[in-house]
Amino acid sequence: MKLAILAVGHKPPAWVAEGCAEYIKRMPRELPLAVVEVKPESRGSKNREQLLAAEKLRLLAALPTYQRVIILDERGDDLTTLQLAQRLQGWMRAGGATAFVIGGADGLDEDLKQRADESIRLSSLTLPHALARLLLCEQLYRAGSVVRQHPYHREG
Helix, strand or coil, X not given: CCXXXXXXXXXXXXXXXXXXXXXXXXXXXXXCEEEEEECCCCCCCCCHHHHHHHHHHHHHHHCCCCCEEEEXXXXXXXXXXXXXXXXXXXXXXXXXXXXXXXXXXXXXXXXXXXXXXXXXXXXXXXXXXXXXXXXXHHHHHHHHHHHCCCCCCCCC
16 A cells, blocks of 8 residues: 655655655555645735645645545544544555645645545644654654554554
């Protein structure tokens, strides 16, 4: 089952790209992970709704190859690592590629949120988008290690 993180934003700092690359490299063959950068809309004189609508079109263009869409949202399900691992295992049983969508600075279009299969959050804290990208890479690796009973994650 393929996993992808679709992230609206510019090229992240080198330390984020390096961290993501490390977790992508560690992912098992049966769970390949990719990070796909989606160009943010330039602000100019556009209002928030116009920005989100333009970014939604770019995201929708990138999503057709994914059977499952999970958005990251501050109001999404607050999961523990073990709960994420359980969901990952369920997605693996169901099959199909899964995309995790991280919106840009203004968030995600409401219509796109409604279309998503699930919504999760990484933290109650506000995170910079680049850090959210790295954190999600690590958590997907961690959840995969739980599913595979690899000793990376230690409970208790």
